[in-house]
Amino acid sequence: MSSLATASLPAHEPLRLIPVSDPDDPRIADYRDVRERDLVGRRGLFMAEGEVVLRLLTAHGGRDLHSVLVSQASLPRIADALDLLPRNVPVHVAGQAVMDAIVGFHIHRGILAVGRARPQVPAPELLASLPERALVVALQGIANHDNMGGIFRNAAAFGADAVLLDSACCDPLYRKAIRVSVGASLIVPTARAGTTAEMMEAIAAAGFDLVALSPSGRERLSDIVPGGRQAALFGTEGPGLPPEVLASTRTISIPMAASFDSLNVATTSGIVLHHLSRTGG
Template sequence: MVARLIHVEDPDDPRLAPYRDIREKDLVGRDGRFIAEGKVVLNVLLNGSRFEAESLLILENRLAGARPLLDAAPDGLPAYVAKAPVIDALAGFHVHRGVLGLGRRGPERTLEGELAHLPAEALVVVMAGVSNHDNVGAIFRNAAAFEADLVLLDETSSDPLYRKAIRVSVGATLKVPFVRGGSTKAITASLIGAGFRCLALSPSGGSDIAAIKPGGRNAIFLGSEGDGLAPSVMASMEAVRIGMSASFDSLNVAAASAIALHRLWRGAGQVSGPRPPPSGP
C-alpha cells in the first residue's frame, strides 16, 4: 500500500477545497467529512479506524517524516504536498504539526442498532451536555483505555469528530463506536430497556463508585463541567460518587471518567502485558 504524491503550489487549487478554513468549517460541518491532524491520529485513521480516509495534506519539509503514513495508506490515496505558506493560507492558521488528513464520516449509526449488537456484558459511556472539545476527546481516550463498548452523546454534547476532540483523544474517537443525538431522557430509556444498570456520576451520589462491581451491563453518565447532570437525570437512576478529600468538591469530568471507567472495566485486576510507549495528543 502506498499513497500517491501530488505536489500543489496554489492554495486555491480546487482539489484542496475540503481543507479550506479549517477552524470555521469544523464548527458547522464539512459535507460529511472531518479533518484529522498529526502523525499519531493519522496513523489511527489509516490503520484500524472505523472511518475511511479520503486524502492527506503534508508540509513539504515534513515529507520524509511522514513516509510511514504514506506507506500505510491505501493504494493510490491522494497525498497533497505543499510548502508552508500554501497550507497556512489554505487552512487559515499555521499548521505546525505538518500533516493533515481528510476522513469521511459514512452513514450515521443509530442507538437502537448499536445496542442490539452489544454483548451480554457491556460498558457504555454517556455524555450529557459535555460541550468542551478537550473533555470529549479525553473521555474517548479513557473509554478506549478501559474497553468501553460504546459512547453515547446527547444532542447538547460536542461532536467527537471535531478536529480538536480527535487530537486530544489520540485517535480514540476514530475507533470507539459512538452515537450522537437525542435527549438524555430518551437515551436512558433505551439503555434501561436493553438491560443496563444506569449510573449517574456526581459528587452528590449516594454511594461510592468503589462499591460497584464490574460485569454485567453498566452505563456511566457524565455531565458538564460546573452544572453536572440535571437533577431529573439523576432521579431516574442510581447516583454514585468518587471518594475524595472533604476539602475539595469535585474532579474534572475527564479525570472522573477515568476513575469510574477503571472501576467498571471488565479487565480490572487482570495482569497486564507489556504496553507500547505512551503517545501524546
C-alpha cells in the same frame, strides 16, 4: 481492518504523491481556512491532525479518509503509515509555506487528513450489537470539545464498547475534539440517543445496568462490582446531571477532599472507566 485494506490492493503498488504548490489549488479546497471551517461546519466531513491520529486511522484501514495533506518536512516520518492507505486516497504534499497559506495559520504538525464521518446506527441497534459483557459511556450535555475529546480518549484506552450522546452534547468530530481524543472519537462506536430520558430508556431496554456520576451520589465508585452490561452516565460541566435523572438512577460518587470537591468530567470518566473496565485493572 488494516489487513482488509492490504488484501484489496497489491502491497507493492507505490504510494502516489500529488505535489501542491498553489494555495488556491481546487484539489485541496477542504483544507482551506481551517479555523473558519471549524465554525461553519464541514457537512459530514471531519479533519484529523497530526502523526498519532493519522497512524491510528491508517491502522484502521483508512477507509473513512478522503485525502491527506502533508508538508514536505513531515512526509518522511509518516510515509510508512501513508503506505497503508488505499491507493484511491490522494496524498497531497506541499512546502511548509504553501501549507500554511492553505490552512490559514502556521501548521507546525504538518499532517492533515479529511475524511467522512461514518453513518451512525441508532442507539438501540448499537447497544443490541454489543456483547454480553460490555461497557458503555453515556453523556448528557457535554459542551466543551476538550472534555468531549478527553472522554473519548479514556473510552478507547479502557476499552469501552460505545459512547452514547444525548442531543445536547457537542460534536465529537469537531476538529479540536478529535485532536484531544488522539483520534479516539473517530474509532469508538458512537450514537446520538435523543434526549437524556430517551438515552436512559435505550440503555435500560438493552439490559444495561446504569450508574450516574454525581458528587451527591448515594454509593461510592468502589462499591460498584464490574461485570455484565454496564453503562456510566456523566452530566454536563458545572451543574452536572439534573435532579430528576439522579432521583431515578443508581448514583455513585468519587470521594474527594471536603474543602475541594471538584473534578473535571473527563478526569472523572477516566477514574470511573479504570474501575469498570475489562482491560485488566
